[in-house]
Amino acid sequence: MSSTWGNKIKISIFGESHGKAIGVVLDGLPAGEPIDFDAVALQMARRAPGRDRSSTPRREADLPTVLSGMLNGKTTGAPLCAIIENTSTKSGDYGNLDIVPRPGHSDYPAFVRYEGYNDVRGGGHFSGRLTAPLVFAGAVCRQILERRGILIGAHVASISTVQDDAFDPVQIPEELIRRLSSVYFPVLRAGAEAEMRQVIEQARLALDSVGGVVECAVIGLPAGIGGPLFGGIEPMLASMLFGIPACKGVEFGAGFGAAQLHGSENNDPYEITEYGEIHTKTNHAGGILGGISTGMPVVFRAAFKPTSSIGREQDSVNLQTGKNTKLNVHGRHDPCIVPRAVPVVEAAAAIALLDMVL
Amino acid sequence: MSSTWGNKIKISIFGESHGKAIGVVLDGLPAGEPIDFDAVALQMARRAPGRDRSSTPRREADLPTVLSGMLNGKTTGAPLCAIIENTSTKSGDYGNLDIVPRPGHSDYPAFVRYEGYNDVRGGGHFSGRLTAPLVFAGAVCRQILERRGILIGAHVASISTVQDDAFDPVQIPEELIRRLSSVYFPVLRAGAEAEMRQVIEQARLALDSVGGVVECAVIGLPAGIGGPLFGGIEPMLASMLFGIPACKGVEFGAGFGAAQLHGSENNDPYEITEYGEIHTKTNHAGGILGGISTGMPVVFRAAFKPTSSIGREQDSVNLQTGKNTKLNVHGRHDPCIVPRAVPVVEAAAAIALLDMVL
Amino acid sequence: MSSTWGNKIKISIFGESHGKAIGVVLDGLPAGEPIDFDAVALQMARRAPGRDRSSTPRREADLPTVLSGMLNGKTTGAPLCAIIENTSTKSGDYGNLDIVPRPGHSDYPAFVRYEGYNDVRGGGHFSGRLTAPLVFAGAVCRQILERRGILIGAHVASISTVQDDAFDPVQIPEELIRRLSSVYFPVLRAGAEAEMRQVIEQARLALDSVGGVVECAVIGLPAGIGGPLFGGIEPMLASMLFGIPACKGVEFGAGFGAAQLHGSENNDPYEITEYGEIHTKTNHAGGILGGISTGMPVVFRAAFKPTSSIGREQDSVNLQTGKNTKLNVHGRHDPCIVPRAVPVVEAAAAIALLDMVL
């Protein structure tokens, strides 16, 4: 089993929540690509917890240190390694997770998988904190993609039952993508953020949590990227997206909704634009046919389950005594990670697409 | 881009719809595994078109010939190659697909990707017919899994708006899985098949098509299989499932529905059974936490868009003249591939899981 | 363990010596590449046994059938599968190899590895016959390389103690490479072939066998191909070359000889040619520094042990009884495979380099 991914780009993520550091190695990047670290820091900040009451109180500097692969602000073509040191962790909080597994977390299956030798503090290698190096890697990759005219942006499509508007998959303006990909809680519909924050606050007060859906768009991807079967855009993107902790569903274009359409509705008719370009009048395909980009926006959604860490008492078992028991995890918790998952989804898409574009 | 997949098991699928043959190479199988070819033939028959009025009239023998990797009915440990010869294809039907691409098919993006050199006849390497070697490979893998106590079965969860019942993800009897995985149009709810067939027949008469959802369960998978990040069961299964033509969505456990639950609802509480085993009282996780199996049934759904081939006139473009045009594809078509997708989903799951179990 | 190789090009070789067929899948080839099958047949013929008294009497047609990936004489971009049917095999000859392993063959370790389930007839998947699909794959790849100006040719550098001349690694004319890569027993020195054939004939009459060394050159490879550490030309080529049965040594440039040189001798000084190009005055590096091509000819040697099949009585053991025994393998044998290994070495180089060049 592997924390390594990729074909032309190899990405290797390492670290545990309460270890010395977490980080990432990116092998296969083209040489000579300037990297804007303010833009990287912006993406890191979008993912970082502790920005507002919706998120967990642990404040992470999360400033990555680049150890290799960069010189004078540009990639060298050698593997790029960046690490983020863990500083303000209090391991005492997690003392007996190896004995009483938390429902919804990896505690129990990881205990079986690693025969009890895994680092359970803060979720160890399974912690959502491991998405920080992923966002870093994605922030590097998206700059390289942007230089080739490919932009990625996502929004919070829903939190619990509160819905944002959906993308118009036929026409997604560059300005919209730029805005979405640079703010903390991106939505399309005015008022959606306030409603969503209210649901999150209610969950927080109830010592509970809520999940949601992130909708992501890629514009500027030329037709002809991807391939059949397991080399298609869908399998490549999905193998990245399902690697994000808490992601339990992925759909492209009309997705599960397409299953309820007729072929005459779902098929996207072609037409020649006034500029002589081929496009489709609708985009139920989400910009992908046969695993290959059509030149239309690539649109997909990723579903995130509600945060497993909640303040309520839950039923569990004691792995030592073999008895049923009650579990209470004290301290403040993060009632909704979905807004912070937006840059993670964008990052995953950036890495997967750069692998296919190069 | 790659029609090759896998880590411990390497699977390589080849062939075009109207070429000499299609087939598969499976490298990494354990040696000495007896393979029951009647069971293989049953799975091939479940996928084969032409069984009833719901499917395409092309009758394929689809009897695979094993070229290597088997001796005296057992695997040798060397790569197993099997081919299926293409016999009754009429290439004339597809004459100008390279000029006027069919909406919903890979014709246009593949034309761009391969600069017009790809084999467009019958969809070429993008044809649904390529799922035949996938089913063969899965039929081999599932026998090896079954010998280790792991069973896989799926049903038609919906066709268009007609819903079947869902699995009870906590308790899925072996008899149910055995029944589902051996019939052509498996459903849980009495009457569901008839309703679904009616919707399919209506679509056929309207020269249209319908999509649907396949729900699949894996039982007997022990806790502790899988791993974090990209090595998890979800990314591994999804990278296979999204390789199936027409698959546009994949979700595990409560999936997109989990995004609307609270953590206190979605978290699956542990308990010790009367037999001293650890299980969860609910199974919103679909048997997977942190990418690792919990020992509960693994449950997931795959959404299939309606068949792109329809009998109605559609808008398209002429790639030679650069003009808009109308496209009419004559001949009978397959109004719904979802029942035939059931064994394909099971096969994909079998291959991905064997890769992780070995 | 895997019969699959590659990054951008994935090659999967299958088949057993006495099974139905052997073959290869090549995934990742560019689309639209015309393939000259006369040139392919020439390479197949160079490898085929039975051409003269030096080789084994089994005459193989070895005409590959392309099942997929080609249309109108050009690659389609889909996986290219070709098979070679096994016709004239007499399995009876190999009856008890699973009981009394032949010295020098894979019989014993394969018996342990596959717990006796492997196909031992004719060496099964370990047979030198598996180099036929490798030569086919290489014959396809070298045509694609040649279109990019890269040519590959090799000669028999030695048979037993008879030496051919060595390449002048600084200057290798295109005409020489074209001649070497199109004949059966290529040598540089007039008279070398006759001397070598004499040694081979002596071995044959003595019911014995001889080994030898193949020296291979690649010209036209531009500077800048390859990479550091495991992505270098040496590791990539070596992982292919050591995959050829009977290959026990590989060296690049001065190779083992470089270990006896001083740095001041071994370092290749640069100079600007009269045409303004950078080259090196000597080429002890074999055209590779830091794993990357320098633009000079790539030169390497592969050592082949003497054929393990000999006509003499040998000591072995009976795996059933656990007793020491004598082994006599009757019938004619191939006293030297080195001339036939030449096109195999060229093919391996072609596949590995195309993977790096694409």
Add this chain to the structure above:
Amino acid sequence: MSSTWGNKIKISIFGESHGKAIGVVLDGLPAGEPIDFDAVALQMARRAPGRDRSSTPRREADLPTVLSGMLNGKTTGAPLCAIIENTSTKSGDYGNLDIVPRPGHSDYPAFVRYEGYNDVRGGGHFSGRLTAPLVFAGAVCRQILERRGILIGAHVASISTVQDDAFDPVQIPEELIRRLSSVYFPVLRAGAEAEMRQVIEQARLALDSVGGVVECAVIGLPAGIGGPLFGGIEPMLASMLFGIPACKGVEFGAGFGAAQLHGSENNDPYEITEYGEIHTKTNHAGGILGGISTGMPVVFRAAFKPTSSIGREQDSVNLQTGKNTKLNVHGRHDPCIVPRAVPVVEAAAAIALLDMVL
């Protein structure tokens, strides 16, 4: 091109000679393996330069910091990352290497490959210093192998024309392997070290350098490890060994010498030992037949060219002016890296074999 390697074990090496740090990620290690860091430090010290007059004066602490994958002295099963900070580097020494490439180094081809964006200081990612994380990774892997009864040890087989004795490949005592793998300048023949040091010192005084050969043995590897074609022990080991900078040749067993033997000499006859075990009376195969271990010691040699850094004036070119020029590199240099290559070879073998054994 890739600094990443492996199947079950994924190893990713990063860093440049004069960057912030170098390091390695090891993914796929089994959980619960205790790691003795004194033993690790011993291996690091064996590779470190500056131990005696034979080596380069740069003294590196080279103490690796483990960032992840370890807890309470044992592996957690999560990716193990260790870094070594670069402290005492003087970059000024390497000012114009991007303009006047050093003969024998990667300077010129890397300049072409990375279009001048690579870090040339100290050789950058191509520096021999990158073998430090490789030795670290190997030191971890060899402890896991040793726990399974598999030991690895090597000696300096030759420096320039001075030869050490060779292993008796049939019988290699555990005590010998333990001694060789724990000292700095391991040899088999008394007096060999003194003679070799004299040759090295002569080279140093002449501002020159010498190369050599390392011979390595693996004992305790059971029969049946490995596989056919590209999955064999030879290709797997060679793809690692040729990843070591300056390695230009690899041979297994009798290697290039086997090419001069007759089959009746080279074939290793089997016999049953007095303990009822199957072994071979000779071991020209180096413990590998058909890519699979025979249970006999695995023996191989790796040839290292003389250090490219020498103190003499050399011919080179100025890449900016396009003119021929003279190059003088001042400062002390390392006249022979072969003794320090011994632990690197052992480490490479440990990583490759653990990948195959797991």
